Structure formats: structure tokens, C-alpha cells
Amino acid sequence: MVQIPNTSASAPPAQRSVPTSADVARLAGVSRATVSYVLNNTSAVRISEPTRRRVHEAAEELGYVPHAAARSLRAGHSRMVLMPAPAIPVGPLHGQFLNELQWALSRLDYTVVQHGALGLHGDDAARAWAELRPVAVLVPGQGLGPQGVAVLKRSGARAVVTLGPTGVEGAHALLMDHATVGREAARHLHARGRRRIGVVVPEESGLEAYSTPRLDGVRQALRGTDAVVTELPLGYTEEAAARLAARWRGLGLDAVFAYNDEYAMLLMRALQDEGVRIPEDTAVIGADDLMLGRLLRPRLSTVHIELPSGRELAELVDRAVRDPGAAPERHEVLGATVVHRDSS
The missing domain is CATH 3.40.50.2300 (Response regulator)
Structure with missing residues (x-):
């Protein structure tokens, strides 16, 4: 008597297929182009609010998210804004500024990525950042030089913004003289x-x-x-x-x-x-x-x-991404006023 082994207990579950924009389009009853326009926040095409809502609801139901690499290929650049992770613990004031900045950039359809590059500084760090092909890089503090800015721009970065006491040739600068x-x-x-x-x-x-x-x-x-x-x-x-x-x-x-x-x-x-x-x-x-x-x-x-508002910096990044050939902007942004209390 030949026994047929029972493999049902050990068989892996069937892998669910990854939802596509075509699936979203079918569920929402729209074209794939409309799905692309809605999920990529394209402003050049007018889409009614009910249609936008149907597309978002369909994408959420299916668990669909746009493919960042594919979107980058279509647009000719990514939507990634890279910020080096701080080498020191940030205080409440700086932390509040970063949170506001990330929120403002997300409202403009950018994704903020913090990059940790322990042991890398200046132009060496710039080469590591360039590997990720960000559309913009925000560099707090000092250390980045003109060569590093050039490396980032050759890799596709449309905006390089420094935040520190001095500017760098080729980069936008928010000058913060402490x-x-x-x-x-x-x-x-x-x-x-x-x-x-x-x-x-x-x-x-x-x-x-x-x-x-x-x-x-x-x-x-x-x-x-x-x-x-x-x-x-x-x-x-x-x-x-x-x-x-x-x-x-x-x-x-x-x-x-x-x-x-x-x-x-x-x-x-x-x-x-x-x-x-x-x-x-x-x-x-x-x-x-x-x-x-x-x-x-x-x-x-x-x-x-x-400090400058996160919204102001996000708008500077967006302007630079839209017009990468514009002359670098430089703004004095750090103000200081004494609050006199009992200890002095």
C-alpha cells in the first residue's frame, strides 16, 4: 500500500501578489493614469475630489503604495530629501525645528531620510549621501566643501542647503551665526x-x-x-x-x-x-x-x-528642486533676544 504523504501541514502559505496601480484603477473605476495623477499629487491635471477619495480608499483597501524607484524614473529625479543624522543629541529647540521641517516637506510630497555615516565627514560623507541619489540634501553644521556639493549635484541632487555660520560655494545657505x-x-x-x-x-x-x-x-x-x-x-x-x-x-x-x-x-x-x-x-x-x-x-x-520655521526651509528646498539652475540663496536666519528673569 502506497502512502501519500500529507504535506498540507508543512506547505508554506500561498504568497499574496503585490497590488499594482492597475488593481487600484479597477477597484476605483478609473484609469491607471488617474491613479498615478492622484497618488503622485500631480497638480497639472485637475481631478475631482470624489475621484481622489475613491482612489485613496482603493489604495488603502488593497495596501498599495507607489514604487518610489519607478516614480523617480518617470520624474527624472527622486523625492528624497536627505539629512545627515546628528552626531550629537539634539536639544528640544532643534528637535522641534526638525519635526516641523519634516512635516512641511511631507506636505510638499517629499520623503525625509536621515542618514547615519559614522566616521565619515565632509566630502567623504557627501559621496556616501550621493549613493542614495537624493533630490535634495540638508547639511547642518560645517564640514561640507565645494567639492562635496559638486559630487552631490552630479549624482542628481537639485538642491544642497547648508545650515551653519558660513555658506559653501554652490549651495544654498541658511546662515546661523551663534x-x-x-x-x-x-x-x-x-x-x-x-x-x-x-x-x-x-x-x-x-x-x-x-x-x-x-x-x-x-x-x-x-x-x-x-x-x-x-x-x-x-x-x-x-x-x-x-x-x-x-x-x-x-x-x-x-x-x-x-x-x-x-x-x-x-x-x-x-x-x-x-x-x-x-x-x-x-x-x-x-x-x-x-x-x-x-x-x-x-x-x-x-x-x-x-530659528527659521520648518515651512520656510521646506519652501526653499521646493523652489530649488523646481529650478535647479537658480543662483544659490543665502539668508541670515538666527535671531537672539535676552529674556531677563530673576537669575541675573
Whole structure:
């Protein structure tokens, strides 16, 4: 007797076919061209709202999503906007800006991709970004040079936008000079009668792009006055703050610009533990205007930083993608104003 093996238990389930735009068109009762127009947000063709709704409902029911590579071939470029992943943890202010930017770009039908390239910098990083063929690249900080911009453009990037203190040849630039933050903090402390001013310089790697210009801004603002500036390296730990606070009286400082609100809160708590009165003995000012600083006692004085809106940057990217031959735009976008509270 020949036994027929039962293979039903071990047989893999039948693989479902990947839904296509033709499937969406059949379910919605429209042409494939209409599906393409609707799902690619084509503005050149007018599609009624009921038709758009039917197409979206059909695509959702079938689980259909457009093929990014195929769409890129049809358009002649991708819709990917690449941003290098930050090498350091971003603060609340920067994080809010990035979230707003990603939302604004998605509204313009771009996909934002963060690229991690550990160990790669400058033009080497640009070559790694170029491999993904983005339509635009947003580069925070410094390090990208004209050669890197050229590599990106040869790979198909229609827009390269840098965000930092200086621009790069061939790229659009949002100029963010953090020296203005230090200048505003120093002018405030000097106007309050403080003459022996310390400036916190974080020891954490990667913050130099912000801390160095802020220190320079303090020195610029106080040059030619009777004030003395003391640089204060500080790691972001309770132990480091306690060590600095323990020798505070020997430093003879009557004020400190603590780089930002987080370092200011860290140092202020350590100074209070040492019996240093704030602001009577030492005035303290931070930067970023975080909510937590308003809840401290004494309430923390700060420099409120005004960044460009994510919508404005998204519109710049879109303009550059639509007109890649236009001259690079450069905009001064970082504003700074002092918010005077109890700590100074």
C-alpha cells in the first residue's frame, strides 16, 4: 500500500501578489493614469475630489503604495530629501525645528531620510549621501566643501542647503551665526553691572560648532570694556558641576553665561549647593528659553533663539528642486533676544 504523504501541514502559505496601480484603477473605476495623477499629487491635471477619495480608499483597501524607484524614473529625479543624522543629541529647540521641517516637506510630497555615516565627514560623507541619489540634501553644521556639493549635484541632487555660520560655494545657505547668542548674553550681563564674566564651554564632543562662536560672541561684545572673560570648560555631569562650583569663590566671578539652559541649570544647582547666592553673588544666564528654566527658583534668565520655521526651509528646498539652475540663496536666519528673569 502506497502512502501519500500529507504535506498540507508543512506547505508554506500561498504568497499574496503585490497590488499594482492597475488593481487600484479597477477597484476605483478609473484609469491607471488617474491613479498615478492622484497618488503622485500631480497638480497639472485637475481631478475631482470624489475621484481622489475613491482612489485613496482603493489604495488603502488593497495596501498599495507607489514604487518610489519607478516614480523617480518617470520624474527624472527622486523625492528624497536627505539629512545627515546628528552626531550629537539634539536639544528640544532643534528637535522641534526638525519635526516641523519634516512635516512641511511631507506636505510638499517629499520623503525625509536621515542618514547615519559614522566616521565619515565632509566630502567623504557627501559621496556616501550621493549613493542614495537624493533630490535634495540638508547639511547642518560645517564640514561640507565645494567639492562635496559638486559630487552631490552630479549624482542628481537639485538642491544642497547648508545650515551653519558660513555658506559653501554652490549651495544654498541658511546662515546661523551663534556668536550673536554670546553677544546678547554678554551685553545683558555687562548692563547689569557684571564685570568678571565666566563662559561655560561644554567638554562634550561635537558641540564646538555652537560653543566656540558663542564664546567668541561674548569676547566681541566685551572687547574694549572693563570686563574680564574667563573660559570655563564643563562636562555635563553633576560631578563636573560640583567640582567647578567648589572652586568658584577662588575664580572671583560675578556672572556666568552657561552656554545654554541645560548647562545653566546644572551649574546653578551646584553653585547653590556651595552656598553661592544667585544672583547676588553670581548672575547666571543660559540660552534656548526652555520651559524648565521658568520653573526654577530663581527663574533662569536666558537668550531666546529664533530659528527659521520648518515651512520656510521646506519652501526653499521646493523652489530649488523646481529650478535647479537658480543662483544659490543665502539668508541670515538666527535671531537672539535676552529674556531677563530673576537669575541675573
